[in-house]
Amino acid sequence: MYAQMVKSEATQDDPEKLAAFQARIDAGEKIEPKEWMPEGYRKTLIRQIGQHAHSEIVGQLPEGNWITRAPSLERKAILLAKVQDEAGHGLYLYCAAETLGVSRDELTEALLAGKMKYSSIFNYPTLTWADIGAVGWLVDGAAIMNQVPLQRTSFGPYSRAMIRICKEESFHQRQGFDIMRKMATGTKAQRHMAQDALNRFWYPSLMMFGPSDADSVHSAQSIRWKIKMNTNDELRQKFVDQTVPQAEYLGLTVPDPDLRWNADKGGYDFSEPDWDEFFEVLKGNGPCNTERLAARQKAWDDGAWVRDGLMAHAAKQHSAPVAAE
Amino acid sequence: MSAEWPLWEIFIRGQHGLNHRHVGSLHAPDAELAMRHARDVYTRRNEGVSIWVVPSAAISASSPSDKGPMFEPSQDKVYRHPSFFDIPDEIGHM
Numbered sequence: 147m148y149a150q151m152v153k154s155e156a157t158q159d160d161p162e163k164l165a166a167f168q169a170r171i172d173a174g175e176k177i178e179p180k181e182w183m184p185e186g187y188r189k190t191l192i193r194q195i196g197q198h199a200h201s202e203i204v205g206q207l208p209e210g211n212w213i214t215r216a217p218s219l220e221r222k223a224i225l226l227a228k229v230q231d232e233a234g235h236g237l238y239l240y241c242a243a244e245t246l247g248v249s250r251d252e253l254t255e256a257l258l259a260g261k262m263k264y265s266s267i268f269n270y271p272t273l274t275w276a277d278i279g280a281v282g283w284l285v286d287g288a289a290i291m292n293q294v295p296l297q298r299t300s301f302g303p304y305s306r307a308m309i310r311i312c313k314e315e316s317f318h319q320r321q322g323f324d325i326m327r328k329m330a331t332g333t334k335a336q337r338h339m340a341q342d343a344l345n346r347f348w349y350p351s352l353m354m355f356g357p358s359d360a361d362s363v364h365s366a367q368s369i370r371w372k373i374k375m376n377t378n379d380e381l382r383q384k385f386v387d388q389t390v391p392q393a394e395y396l397g398l399t400v401p402d403p404d405l406r407w408n409a410d411k412g413g414y415d416f417s418e419p420d421w422d423e424f425f426e427v428l429k430g431n432g433p434c435n436t437e438r439l440a441a442r443q444k445a446w447d448d449g450a451w452v453r454d455g456l457m458a459h460a461a462k463q464h465s466a467p468v469a470a471e
Numbered sequence: 472m473s474a475e476w477p478l479w480e481i482f483i484r485g486q487h488g489l490n491h492r493h494v495g496s497l498h499a500p501d502a503e504l505a506m507r508h509a510r511d512v513y514t515r516r517n518e519g520v521s522i523w524v525v526p527s528a529a530i531s532a533s534s535p536s537d538k539g540p541m542f543e544p545s546q547d548k549v550y551r552h553p554s555f556f557d558i559p560d561e562i563g564h565m
Contacts, residue, residue, distance in 0.1 A: 181535045227515075234512050241496045244478070250498060251475050310495070314516070453500075457474050460501035 148201040148265045148289055150356040151428070152194040152374075153364055159184045171372050176302040179245035187371055191301055192246050193262070194373060196253045199239035200264040204438050206232045208272040209281060217275060224321050225278065231318065235311045242303040258443050266424060267354050269432030276329050276336075276343035282322015284344075284351040284389065290315050291385045292355070295375035323392065330396040337397075344393065345401045349419040355382040357421055387413045478527040479505040481512075483519035491523050499524075 164184055170177065177183055206229050213229065216222035240250050256262040267285050272278060293315060297308045329340035355378040359365040368374035386405075393400050408415045426432065476498035482491035494513050499505035505524040513519070533541055549555050558565050 178535070180532070230511075230515065234515065237497060237512050238495060241478075244496075249475055306495075453476065454474075456500035456504065457476065463501065 148205075148292065148354070149194045149197040150263070150265060150354070152190065152197060152368070159186075168370065171300045171370075175300075176305060177300050178302045186367070187373070188246050190368060190371075190373060191304065192243055192248050194368075195239055195243040195246075195304055195307075196248070196256070196262050197264060199236050199243060199253065200257045200262060201268065202232050202236035202239060204264040204268045204442065205285075206236075207438055207441055208268055208270070208434075209278060211272050212275060212278050215275070216278075221325075228282070228318055228321060231314050235307075235314070238307040238310055239304075242301075242307045245303045254442075254446060258439065258446060260430070260439070263428065264438075265354060266427040266432065267350050268438060269427050269434045270346070270350050271434050273346075274339050274343060276326070276339040277347070279322050279325030279329060279340065280343035280347040282318050282320075283326050283392070284322070284347050285354070286315060286318040286322060287389060288351050288354045288381075288385050290319060291381045291388075292376075298372070298375060300372035326396055326398075330398055340396070341398050344398050348401050349423075352382055352386070352416075352419045353421075353424045353427075355379075355385070357424070383413050386416050390414055476500050479509070479524045480527050480530060481505075481509045482523040482525065483509075483513060484521040485519055487520055491521065494518075496527060 163182060167177075167182065167184060167187075177187075209225060209229050209232070213222060213225055216225050240253060243253060244250060253262065257264070267288075272281065290312070293308055293312050297305055297312055299305045299308065326340055326343075329336045329343075331337075332340075357378065359378045365374060365377065369377075390400055390405065402417045404415065404417045406415055407413075427435070430436075477500075478496050479499055479502075480496050481494050483494050484491045497505065497508050497512055499508050502524055506522060509522050509524055514522070545551070
């Protein structure tokens, strides 16, 4: 997902406090920043929300790649609005993470130093316009699978950020599907382009949910704390079940010869993605890892004089009082 | 230099006649830019007709550990609610 393989932190707190904390979570109470929380809960959330925020920001790069080359002014305006939303989503999430006692700059620096990750999916290139359709339809579709249940997560600021994000996210998926639909009903060359985009984005989209976590201790702890709401396999299955009929509607073929409906389980059987490839991408060896981090580093370095200059300006000026109307 | 931009809390009036409501926070070097950022970050879909930006550092908050002494005393003052009083049916609406 946007937060993949988030290792949960062991916690060594007073068992009595831990039990009371767990009881609050079980009762559906939200935990707010200034309240007591186990150290493991706090650290796991910083890692998870931070990774999620980084993914939103880095996720602007593959799509930003096509803003200047969108096929019409309308498509350009839509894509620009979508990419702007991703920036907003990143900001909501950074603010949620900051309530846990980490600063925005610390999070950015951890990303640039390779100490924090972003989703594997954004290390794949967007080679054609149809890829922008596939990203909206599949990548945002997969993200929604995870984000909708996270609206009920136990940490108040994270939950509120998710509610805001989910409100905006379905525009993203629909605009992607709309691009795919146009391409899939277009010329032979356009149909071919749409199929090619699906071929390349199908398995990386399945990887977004992370490897099976059925036996993961970390995952079990996060589920108990309501930081993680479903297992990776549950979400992946849901995504496949939702997406296959949409691909059929488009007249496109999901690139999996073993994909078939399983009436017994009421869902599709499908092939696992290549997990070796996934781990290579996480290690930094995907097609675009170097390029993505370099772009973030350049933005950070090139923006430094602006950040500093505006602070110097603010220090000089007595900021005009803004009256409450 | 390299001081981090301070944090601002953002309040938006969704419609005329409603209160400003806290919607989130953001970083900005001063009030003017906080206002511009708030517009871009929190009102991309007609969410508001007015924005307040407040430095987060200017907000004093009650402490979670004071929750009991702060709020429990009002719990046993049920007579503050109109439903505490029986009004005879003959009286009708009051």
